[in-house]
Amino acid sequence: MPIEPIVKVLFVFAVMVMGLAPIITWIERKQSAVMQDRIGANRADLGGITILGLLHPAADVIKLFTKEDVVPAGANRVMHLLSPLIAAVPAIIAFAVIPYGGVYQFGDTTLNLVGADIDWGLLYIFAIGSIAAYGTVIAGWASNNNWSMLGGLRASAQMISYEVTMGLTVVGVFMVFETLRLTDMALAQDSIFWLFGVVPLPAWGIIYQPLGFVMFLTAVMAENKRPPFDIPEGESEIIAGYHLEYSGMRFGLFFMSEFIEIIVIAALTATIFLGGWAVPYASTDLIIDAITPWMGVGFATGLCMLIHFSTFMLKVIFMIWVQMLLRWSLPRFRYDQVMSLCWKILLPLSIANIFVTGLVLLWLKG
Amino acid sequence: MTVETILFYVFATLAVVSALGMVLNIRNTVASAMSLVVTMVSLGAIYLLLEAYLVAAIQIMVYGGAIVVLFLFVVMLLNLSTDEFPPGRQRFVKFAVVIAGVAILVQVLIALGREPLLAAQPEAVPEGFGGYRQVGISLYTDYVLLVEMASLLLLAAIVGALILAKRKID
Numbered sequence: 001m002p003i004e005p006i007v008k009v010l011f012v013f014a015v016m017v018m019g020l021a022p023i024i025t026w027i028e029r030k031q032s033a034v035m036q037d038r039i040g041a042n043r044a045d046l047g048g049i050t051i052l053g054l055l056h057p058a059a060d061v062i063k064l065f066t067k068e069d070v071v072p073a074g075a076n077r078v079m080h081l082l083s084p085l086i087a088a089v090p091a092i093i094a095f096a097v098i099p100y101g102g103v104y105q106f107g108d109t110t111l112n113l114v115g116a117d118i119d120w121g122l123l124y125i126f127a128i129g130s131i132a133a134y135g136t137v138i139a140g141w142a143s144n145n146n147w148s149m150l151g152g153l154r155a156s157a158q159m160i161s162y163e164v165t166m167g168l169t170v171v172g173v174f175m176v177f178e179t180l181r182l183t184d185m186a187l188a189q190d191s192i193f194w195l196f197g198v199v200p201l202p203a204w205g206i207i208y209q210p211l212g213f214v215m216f217l218t219a220v221m222a223e224n225k226r227p228p229f230d231i232p233e234g235e236s237e238i239i240a241g242y243h244l245e246y247s248g249m250r251f252g253l254f255f256m257s258e259f260i261e262i263i264v265i266a267a268l269t270a271t272i273f274l275g276g277w278a279v280p281y282a283s284t285d286l287i288i289d290a291i292t293p294w295m296g297v298g299f300a301t302g303l304c305m306l307i308h309f310s311t312f313m314l315k316v317i318f319m320i321w322v323q324m325l326l327r328w329s330l331p332r333f334r335y336d337q338v339m340s341l342c343w344k345i346l347l348p349l350s351i352a353n354i355f356v357t358g359l360v361l362l363w364l365k366g
Numbered sequence: 367m368t369v370e371t372i373l374f375y376v377f378a379t380l381a382v383v384s385a386l387g388m389v390l391n392i393r394n395t396v397a398s399a400m401s402l403v404v405t406m407v408s409l410g411a412i413y414l415l416l417e418a419y420l421v422a423a424i425q426i427m428v429y430g431g432a433i434v435v436l437f438l439f440v441v442m443l444l445n446l447s448t449d450e451f452p453p454g455r456q457r458f459v460k461f462a463v464v465i466a467g468v469a470i471l472v473q474v475l476i477a478l479g480r481e482p483l484l485a486a487q488p489e490a491v492p493e494g495f496g497g498y499r500q501v502g503i504s505l506y507t508d509y510v511l512l513v514e515m516a517s518l519l520l521l522a523a524i525v526g527a528l529i530l531a532k533r534k535i536d
Contacts, residue, residue: 076396076397079397079400118419119498120419120420120423120497123419123423123424123427123498126423126427127410127423127427127430127431129431130426130427130430130432131407131430131431133435134400134403134438137435137442138396138400140442141438141442149442153442156439156442157439159435160432160435160436163432180498
């Protein structure tokens with residue numbers, strides 16, 4: 001039985017899904033409170049101890065598990081029970097291809113800090129993402145409620161539209177790094193890019209593709225259907241849209257899948273555009289060579305691995321913070337505005353971005 | 367039996383069963399469409415077992431994802447019920463479908479009888495065969511005319527759909 005993949009799966013699951021996702025619900029409450037000049041979640045206490053409101057995620061879980069789980073009388077029971085799973089599973093398995101560290105050599109053993117190092121990593125993420133849409137659409141249909149149905153319809157339209165754009169916005173990055181493998185992308189960003197031959201900048205995707213970064217972030221945030229792109233939910237128009245008829249932990253699964261998607265988006269943008277695990281201005285060799293005289297190669301490699309993992313987590317947390325900031329500061333879009341943003345602004349701009357990137361690459365290399 | 371063989375039989379069975387589910391669920395169009403998704407994803411898994419990674423990803427992305435979501439969108443938007451298919455015509459459609467199915471089955475059986483599966487050892491393919499690099503290169507060098515023709519065809523279809531939709535609105 002191979003032990004390494006199991007350890008990796010457990011690690012990713014423990015850190016990314018079970019560790020980070022509940023904390024994000026707390027971050028969201030606290031950040032919105034700070035932005036709206038409130039105190040925020042601080043009431044859940046255990047014998048007077050509140051730990052800054054960090055007990056709220058635990059209180060949420062207890063509440064969600066003990067609530068009555070209602071399936072409406074006219075609903076399609078099987079589909080109604082199944083759709084939260086269809087929403088949650090793709091969000092979790094997307095972590096498989098995201099590297100949380102580089103490749104490290106400990107004597108004879110090589111440690112590659114990624115679940116599955118596959119050549120078509122980004123295509124895998126897109127394929128998984130396109131399946132995730134069904135959770136929402138089927139939830140809207142199976143509830144047998146007109147508001148839910150509207151939510152499901154809106155979700156299907158929004159997901160299809162932004163799926164196309166999301167793919168096209170990162171084509172520029174494929175062209176620059178000449179790969180779809182996420183580990184290779186992160187490795188390529190572990191170096192320095194000389195702007196005009198004088199200004200040293202970290203060779204990150206955001207430096208090569210600033211417009212691509214903005215458009216990709218917009219498209220994936222729209223795929224995640226949180227405000228300002230929350231038209232499938234639209235609390236002020238269609239009550240709660242697709243998850244209106246869900247209660248208890250099954251509502252909790254929809255909720256969790258949105259939060260897990262926030263982490264996936266943060267990890268993906270960090271890997272593609274913000275250098276992944278790479279420390280700016282300090283490449284892997286530089287770090288290991290700097291520490292080796294003090295501690296020896298083995299320990300230096302281990303320390304370098306820890307530094308890379310912490311750097312990656314810092315970038316992920318930064319991208320989560322950015323998403324929260326956008327969610328709580330931008331007003332909601334109207335349905336037609338979301339669609340015209342996609343088809344009339346993002347799509348032409350992303351095609352123009354591909355064209356310009358191609359011209360520049362041809363000029364530089366050809 | 368290797369793991370690959372077991373997985374192949376699992377996904378092949380799933381593909382056949384869900385394809386049957388799609389046809390037999392004619393009264394419930396959404397369930398029918400969801401069965402189609404299961405068929406597409408199982409086919410994608412079989413492509414994965416054949417190490418055709420690009421085809422597998424595109425199978426799931428385009429057929430499993432985009433196209434069936436579009437089907438679902440239309441089905442849910444129109445909210446069709448079975449009354450809208452008159453029984454007489456339905457019987458004719460069923461008859462035609464059965465005839466077509468039998469014809470395809472006979473063709474497959476004849477083809478199988480003539481050329482047994484994997485008679486010779488399959489040729490080893492070069493490194494990276496069928497990956498996105500090779501497919502991209504051959505699409506934009508050897509088959510560039512066909513790609514451009516297909517894109518023109520799609521453009522014409524889009525423009526045509528727009529004209530039809532606009533006439534209805536005006």
